[in-house]
Every structure is written in C-alpha cells, then in structure tokens.
Amino acid sequence: MLExxxxxxxxFGIATSVDNLFYCLIGAIVGTLIxxxxxxxxxxxxxxxxxxxxxxxxxSAIIMLAGIYYxxxxxxxxTSILLNVPGETASVITCIDGYRMAQKGRAGPALAICAIGxxxxxxxxxxxxxxFAPPLARAALAFGPAEYFSLMVFGFVVLSxxxxxxxxxxxxxxxxxxxIGTIGLDPVKGDARFTFGSMSLLSGIEFVxxxxxxFGIGEVLANxxxxxxxxxxxxxxxxxxxLFPTRQDLRKSIKAILxxxxxxxxxxxVPGPAPxxxxxxxxxxxxxxxxxxxxxxxxxxxxxxxxxSANNAxxxxxxxxxxxxxxxxxxxxxxxxxxxxxxxxxxxxxxxxEHPQLFWGVIASMYIGNFVLxxxxxxxxxxxxxxxRIPKRILLPLVILFCIxxxxxxxxxxxxxxxxxxxxxxxxxxxxxxxxxAPLLLGLVLGPKMEVAFRxxxxxxxxxxxxxxxRPISLAFxxxxxxxxxxxLFRLGFKRPRKGGSAxxx
Amino acid sequence: MKGLTAIxxxxxMALSVPANxxxxxxxxxxxxxxxxxxxxxxxxFRAMGVTAGKYxxxxxxxxxxPGGGGAVGYTDGMKAKPDGYMxxxxxxxxxxxxxxxxxxxxxxxFEPILNVVSDPSMFLVRSDAPWKDLREFVDYAKKxxxxxxxxxxxxxxxxxxxxxxxxxxAGIQLNHxxxxxxxxxVTALLGGHVNAVSVTPPEGVPQIKAGQLRxxxxxxxxxxxxxxxxxxxxxxxxxxxxGMWRGLAAPKGTPPxxxxxxxxxxxxxxxxxxxxxxxxxxxxxxxxxxxKDFGALMARDDEFLGKLIKGMKK
Amino acid sequence: xxxxxxxxGALVCLFGVLTVCLSLKMPIGTFRAAGPGLFPLCLGxxxxxxxxxxxxxxxxxLRRTERRFGAxxxxxxxxKPVLGFMAVIAFAAGFLEHLGYAPTAFIVVMALLxxxxxxxxxxxxLISMAASxxxxxxxxxxxxxxxxxxxxxx
Numbered sequence: 001m002l003e004x005x006x007x008x009x010x011x012f013g014i015a016t017s018v019d020n021l022f023y024c025l026i027g028a029i030v031g032t033l034i035x036x037x038x039x040x041x042x043x044x045x046x047x048x049x050x051x052x053x054x055x056x057x058x059x060s061a062i063i064m065l066a067g068i069y070y071x072x073x074x075x076x077x078x079t080s081i082l083l084n085v086p087g088e089t090a091s092v093i094t095c096i097d098g099y100r101m102a103q104k105g106r107a108g109p110a111l112a113i114c115a116i117g118x119x120x121x122x123x124x125x126x127x128x129x130x131x132f133a134p135p136l137a138r139a140a141l142a143f144g145p146a147e148y149f150s151l152m153v154f155g156f157v158v159l160s161x162x163x164x165x166x167x168x169x170x171x172x173x174x175x176x177x178x179x180i181g182t183i184g185l186d187p188v189k190g191d192a193r194f195t196f197g198s199m200s201l202l203s204g205i206e207f208v209x210x211x212x213x214x215f216g217i218g219e220v221l222a223n224x225x226x227x228x229x230x231x232x233x234x235x236x237x238x239x240x241x242x243l244f245p246t247r248q249d250l251r252k253s254i255k256a257i258l259x260x261x262x263x264x265x266x267x268x269x270v271p272g273p274a275p276x277x278x279x280x281x282x283x284x285x286x287x288x289x290x291x292x293x294x295x296x297x298x299x300x301x302x303x304x305x306x307x308x309s310a311n312n313a314x315x316x317x318x319x320x321x322x323x324x325x326x327x328x329x330x331x332x333x334x335x336x337x338x339x340x341x342x343x344x345x346x347x348x349x350x351x352x353x354e355h356p357q358l359f360w361g362v363i364a365s366m367y368i369g370n371f372v373l374x375x376x377x378x379x380x381x382x383x384x385x386x387x388x389r390i391p392k393r394i395l396l397p398l399v400i401l402f403c404i405x406x407x408x409x410x411x412x413x414x415x416x417x418x419x420x421x422x423x424x425x426x427x428x429x430x431x432x433x434x435x436x437x438a439p440l441l442l443g444l445v446l447g448p449k450m451e452v453a454f455r456x457x458x459x460x461x462x463x464x465x466x467x468x469x470x471r472p473i474s475l476a477f478x479x480x481x482x483x484x485x486x487x488x489l490f491r492l493g494f495k496r497p498r499k500g501g502s503a504x505x506x
Numbered sequence: 507m508k509g510l511t512a513i514x515x516x517x518x519m520a521l522s523v524p525a526n527x528x529x530x531x532x533x534x535x536x537x538x539x540x541x542x543x544x545x546x547x548x549x550x551f552r553a554m555g556v557t558a559g560k561y562x563x564x565x566x567x568x569x570x571x572p573g574g575g576g577a578v579g580y581t582d583g584m585k586a587k588p589d590g591y592m593x594x595x596x597x598x599x600x601x602x603x604x605x606x607x608x609x610x611x612x613x614x615x616f617e618p619i620l621n622v623v624s625d626p627s628m629f630l631v632r633s634d635a636p637w638k639d640l641r642e643f644v645d646y647a648k649k650x651x652x653x654x655x656x657x658x659x660x661x662x663x664x665x666x667x668x669x670x671x672x673x674x675x676a677g678i679q680l681n682h683x684x685x686x687x688x689x690x691x692v693t694a695l696l697g698g699h700v701n702a703v704s705v706t707p708p709e710g711v712p713q714i715k716a717g718q719l720r721x722x723x724x725x726x727x728x729x730x731x732x733x734x735x736x737x738x739x740x741x742x743x744x745x746x747x748x749g750m751w752r753g754l755a756a757p758k759g760t761p762p763x764x765x766x767x768x769x770x771x772x773x774x775x776x777x778x779x780x781x782x783x784x785x786x787x788x789x790x791x792x793x794x795x796x797x798k799d800f801g802a803l804m805a806r807d808d809e810f811l812g813k814l815i816k817g818m819k820k
Numbered sequence: 821x822x823x824x825x826x827x828x829g830a831l832v833c834l835f836g837v838l839t840v841c842l843s844l845k846m847p848i849g850t851f852r853a854a855g856p857g858l859f860p861l862c863l864g865x866x867x868x869x870x871x872x873x874x875x876x877x878x879x880x881x882l883r884r885t886e887r888r889f890g891a892x893x894x895x896x897x898x899x900k901p902v903l904g905f906m907a908v909i910a911f912a913a914g915f916l917e918h919l920g921y922a923p924t925a926f927i928v929v930m931a932l933l934x935x936x937x938x939x940x941x942x943x944x945x946l947i948s949m950a951a952s953x954x955x956x957x958x959x960x961x962x963x964x965x966x967x968x969x970x971x972x973x974x
Contacts, residue, residue: 043542047548047570050549050552054553054556054784141693141696141697141698142697143697144694144697144698144699145683145694145699168870168873168874169825169874171870172829172832172867172870172871172874173832175836175863175866175867175870176832176835176867178863179835179836179839179860179863179864179867182859182860182863185575186661186856187660187661187684187686188661188684188854188856189661189662189684189855189856191846191847191856192607193843193846193856193857193860194842194860199577199578199581199610200578202575202577202578202607203572203575203578217909220905221902221905221906224901224902224904224905224935224936225898225899225901225902227898321693325693325696325713326712326713327689327690327692327693327696328689334687334689337689338545338546338548338549341549341708341787341788341789342549342553342784342787342788343787344786344787344788346708346711346712346715346789347712348712348713348715348716350712350715350716351712393933393936393937394933394947396932396936397928397929397932397933397936398929398951400905400908400909400928400929400932401925401928401929401951401955402955404909404912404913404916404925404928405921405925405955405959408916408967409959411570411571411572412569412570412571412966412967413571413578414913414914414916414917417909417912417913417916418910418913420909421906421909421910421913424906424909425906428902430828432824433824433825433827433828434824434825435828448686449686451859452684452685452686454859455854455859456683456684456685458851458852458854459655459681459682459683459852459853460655460681460683460699460700462652462681462852463850463851463852463853465851536966567966569966
C-alpha cells in the first residue's frame, strides 16, 4: 500500500507534465462532446480517435483515450436531463428524475450534481483502484456461468421494479425486454431467431434505438400531442441563481453520492452490464431508504446524484480487471485494450511490473482528468441549461434531428432509425397506460447474457440444475431473490400495500 | 499533435469520378469492417490504413458495418460499386457464414487483393491443469469422452470450428462451451469454470507470459516466435494445422489493374517498417499472400469449413 | 387509467402468446443441449401467466370501481401532430440513403417546424437551413461519421 502510494506520486509526476495534461484535457473535452451526442458513445469515440494516437507515446495515448472514456460518461447525462434522450445504458435512470427536475426549472442543479457526484465517485474510485485492485480482480474470477446467471436473475427480479410502481407490471415489462433481447442470432448455437428473414434483425435489436425511442421520441410525441398553447411555457425558465444546487440539495445528495460510489465500485468489478446494474441498484436503494420516497419520479435530486456517481465509480473499477487480469469486462474497456495492444502494451498480470510508468501515469491522469472534467463541466451548466429556453416548437424538431443523427451513427444503419421510430410509438402509447420503459430496457440488456449464462451452466453440468444451487455465491443470489419475492406476499396478509409512489414519468 | 490535426482535416467530398487505373485513386478508399470498432480485424486495418494511405496518396478510411456476425458488412461490401473505392476486410467468417445461414454472398462475390494476417489457433489450459502435454490431454479425453470443457469465443465462430476439427482429427469428444468473445472465455478458464479454451493470439498471451496459463496444443505450421519452446501439434505426431486469415478483397468485377494498384500499395504498407513494428507490438503474425494464392486459400477453406459445419449441424 | 392497464395487459399477453407460438416452431432441445427455442419459450410462458393474472385482476377491480363511480374517460390530445412527427421520422429512415444527410436533415427539421406552426415559414426555413448546415459540419465533416452521400454528394 505504502509502496503503491509512492508509485502513485510518481504517476502524478508523469501525468502533470505539460504534454500529458494537454492530452488529458483534449480527451476530456472530446469525450464530453461525444457523450453529449446520443449514439456516439465512448466506444465509437475511442475507436474514432485511436488512429490519431499512433504518433503519440503509449502513456500520452492512453491518457487521452481514457479521458474520452470518462469524459463521455460525464457528457452522457446531459441529454438525459435536458431532453429525456439517454445516449447509453448508463443514463437511462438519470432520465427519470433528471428530466423531471429540468421540467421544473431545475436543470442546472441536476447537471451540476452529476458533475459533482461523478467527481467525488471518481476520486474515491481511484483510491479503491490503488488499494484493492489485485485482490478484488482475483475475487471477480470466482464468477463463472452459474454465479453469473444467478446474479442476473437477482438483478432482474429486484431491479425491474426500479421506480416502485407495481412489481407485476414491471416484471411484465422486463420480460418483454428479455424476449426482445432474444431476437437475432442465438448466442449459443448461432441459429437465427425471430428474424423473419431480415438481415438487419440478425444482430438483434440495438439497445440505443430502444432507449432513445422509448424515452426521447416517446417524450417528444407526448409533447406535441398537447394543444399548442400548452407547448409554450410548460418549462419554467431557470433564473441564474437557480442554476447551481442549493445547500439543501447538496446535503440531500452527499450521502446518495457516497452510497452510489460504493455500489458502483463493487458492481463494476463483476463482468457484465455493470453500468446498468449499478445505476438501477443505486436508484432503488436511494428510493427505499429515503424519508420521502414520493418525491422520486417527480424530480428528486438523490435520484440523479446516486446513479450518476454509481456509474462513474463503475467506470473506474472496470479498469481493475483490464489492468490486473488483462481482460476487459465491459465493451469500452475492450476498445481500450485494443488501443493498448496497438501501442505495444499488453495489459495483464505483468503490466504493473512491466510498464509501471504507464500504469501509474494513467491512474494519476484519471484523477486529474476527473478534476479537469469538473472544472470543464460546471461552467457548461448554465449554457446547457439555457437550451431549455428555446421554445418547444423549435426545440422539438431539433431534438428529432439530433436523435435521428445519433441513431444512424451507432451502426451506420437506417434500420436502427426504424426501430427507434417503432419504440417511439410504443413509448408514447405505453406512457398512456403508465407502463414503464426502464424495466424493459433492463430486460433487453440482461436478456442475452442471462440466456448465455443459463445455457453455458447447463452445458458444463450436463443438464444438472444442481450447478445453480451447489455453489455458494450462486445459491446466495437465488435465496436473496426468493426472499425478495416472498416477503411482499407475507406483508400483503397484514396490511394493504402502500400506494405506489406514482412515478409518472411523462 | 500530428495525429490530432489529422482528425480535424476536413474531407473534400469530390463527386465520384469513373475509375481509371492510371489516376486511381482520386478520392479516399474505404474499407468495410463487418464488425464493431475495436476488434482485432478493426485494429489491424486501422493501423494498416494509415500506412497504406501514404502509398495510395489518398486517405484510407475504415467503416464499421457490424451486424449478423459479419453478414451485414459482407452484404454491403458485395453490393458496393466495383471501382476499388469500397473494399472489404476478408476474414475467415466470409467462408463460414454462407454455410450457416442463407446469405446473399459467398467468397466468390469478392476479388481477393491480398492476405495480411494469419492467426495460428491454439488450446490453452491453466498452468495447474493435470495434463502435461498433448498426449496426456488426448488420452484423458479418450477415456472420458465429453468431460473436458473447452471454451470458445462463440458458437460457429472460427475457434469453435478449430476445436471441432481437432476433435475429428484426434478422435476425441469434447464439451464445447461458447462464450461471447475470446476475453470472457479466457476469464472463465482463469476462474476454473472450464478446463481449456480455444483461442487465437493475442488472446491469452499476457496470461501465458505471466505463467497463469499454458499452451497445450498449437495448431500452427511452425512454432511461434513469442513462444519458441511450445511445440506444434504436428511435431507431436498429429497431422493437424488450422488457422484464421485476415485479408482484403474488392467486389467482383473490379478492374484487374485497379486490383493490382491496390495490391501493390497495401503490399508496400505491409512491408513498411512502421506497420511491421505495430504488428509486432500487437503480436499478430503477418503472412503475405498475393491475389491468386489468397483466392486459392479462400476456396480451400470454404470447402473444408463447409464440410465441418454440415457435420456440426447433424 | 385502469382501463388502459387492462388494455395494455391484454396486449402484453398477446405478445407473450405470439412469442410462445413462434418459439415452438424452433427446435426446443433439452436442458442439457438447449435448442434456440427453449429460452424464448420459457420467457413467453412466464409472460403469458403474469400478464394474464395482471389483466384479470385489473378487470375485476375495474368492474368494482366502475359500479361505484361510472366509467372514467381519458383525455386524449390531438393525434395529428403525433402522426405527422412519426411520418417525418419514417421519411428520414426511408430517404436518408437516397437524399444524403444534409438534405434529409433540412427536410426533417422544416417539415416538423411546419407541423407545429405554419405561421412563421420564413423563420422555419432559416432554422432548418442552419440546423442542417451545422449538423453537417459537426457530424459529417468533423466527426467523419460515414453518412450516405446521396444524389448531390452532400
């Protein structure tokens, strides 16, 4: 530990050289811009810039690319809050309360708390990375297909009712998501399923298309349905002094941020859709322990602060398996792995001893990058918040153009625009019946991974279901899931269920 | 800094001019990668594109068209105008996909330009695995059919087919577990959830160097430079080699002189010390084949893989 | 609201039935070696059970409340602009590859602005031109996203 800190200090020396600070800044700025655009997520952003780093030395190159990665995570929340357009998995939850806050004229505090929460999470995450990296990474190896499946089941049942309206309704939506997730090539055998002979459906339904459709397009459609008179002035224009969080906001958020950081850091170590599980869990926990759960879904600042911090912490800890095991658990880190390989650095068990300068330089630059991002983002808050001053009859068409552009850029595919349109219609009609989009998206993300883990487990065990109950971690998850389902049934016998915190998100 | 300005360079979008080999190329050349950005093929051609651009005097742009395990990109590549401005990365799945599902294309719809990389395939086990060498591994598998679990990067993918073909060649039966990519399969092996994995470098290489994993079977023609102590399967008395290739192809009907020009430029890029160094850093094995030999290789593998897949479906 | 619930539940149930039917057409296999149809089949069955239970209880509750308060009517806004917006997105999806990015962007923004109010067509024209020019430079030129070029090469 002491030695690590010494080396970290050396890392700071490397990261604060003028060159590296410059690349860190460039990465952070480009990342923020890329994050703001829906569709072009960190993956595409890093890939686009890899060739530009060929002429740099490996340390500078990775510092810049890592800057893009977490810069994109910062930027991703902006469109969710302002326009209800989640550009990636991680910002779906931010839409729920963030967009509500913006509608109430509190876009500024929402945006600011994202930046502050991410900064705090990033800072704590760095120290976690230094202190616990190797043992944690080894612990993550204990997750095989069986553990993974049980974790997915747990996440599916517990997290689907994230907004706490009706468990049955949420489970239904999550199941619909799971089923949509089975469209495309069978992940195990490679047969085409539910594709109706369409080549585009072979690769499955694009998550971003469903997310932007359900939230962004659905919201725009719900807006234009209102009589024109209502279209103007339905958003309260923020005053300047309202742009930053109040003391009360900060007091409310700080615990949420700390809890979110813990959750995110832990979840980020487990292979799989960490951003989703981390953000959903954080939201759920904040709502559960809140003294005023009825505020959630109506613009509760904790509902933005917690998940955003969780997401950022998960991004930090996702570097641990990459650096320590040499294995990327998440797609953005997979791209970074590629970039490292191009620069002749093979991340893995030997990386810290073979390239100590690079390792500690990058770690230190992450910290500096987080600081730069905070400085960069806070001044942007008023600018972004002012987007809402544009009259809706002008803003809405631009939002549509923005969605179409972002959607196309994900896969360069027109088909995705059709999918987005379809789910826009579904989101619009589902909103009328208060059927939620968030559980459906959860199902869509978890579905393929759950199926693969399920079938892998049974292939390994030759069809014996004992593989799920015979292993301690897996058994623990299954028992927790069972408890979660059974307890409400008992409670039902004693008292009438509390009225759901009516989370109308439209 | 140089790289940075390169991104900011504004492209001049010239209206397309009919292909004429003498002044080809007049605009940037695009390469379709039928997979998402960041994969091995993507990285190789991004690195190569930068170098090849020098020799073509026009930029080489990588376009990712992922979907359908590569089917979407190959369909687009096949349909592209045969003028040499829209090339496609020809990788082994080009000869796998048409046998698995109904696709609009086969390898015959493309003109081979050159082969760039050949990936040797191998089986890895944990260093504490009970089998010391290939013989012990095969003997154990013969006595306990279907008990050794072998991870691969996806059902019907290249390394899965390698494992199936090896099964046939060695007369053993393995339990194949598909994962979603080489990374997850190596993780599962490290965690002890499977007994072995079928991979191509650079997957698993850092773990081998760290002594956590070792190569139990190497299906290459000769020993690898990075692991000179690891004997090939052939050396151990089992006549079996199999690898993956990554090359470049143009749509059918591209004028031969344009193909020649592209071939010459990309060949020069392959020999360029800058690209050679990059390839070495990425531990990829460069293996040049000209248009004719590359075409023959595709034809041979198409037949072989077709038979293998037919056997799998039974 | 409950009426919508019942309607939605029934729709979801229908989706479940459809899933079950379609997955039965695929090989199911065994748990040891699952076929492609097995997992969707399980999901479909589960969905049918859940949504049927949901619809059933909602309808029961609906009857009870309706007897007490009479049927509640929902307020629906004007459907015209909603359909208009969807049609414009469909247009973009259909014509992007033929028209190219900048012209499509221009038409999309212009049409949508017109749907929301025809009074200011000059202002609308200006906004659409600005929007398509700015996004063309941002996405096509600067970020180099390979958008289709279309007939006029933009």
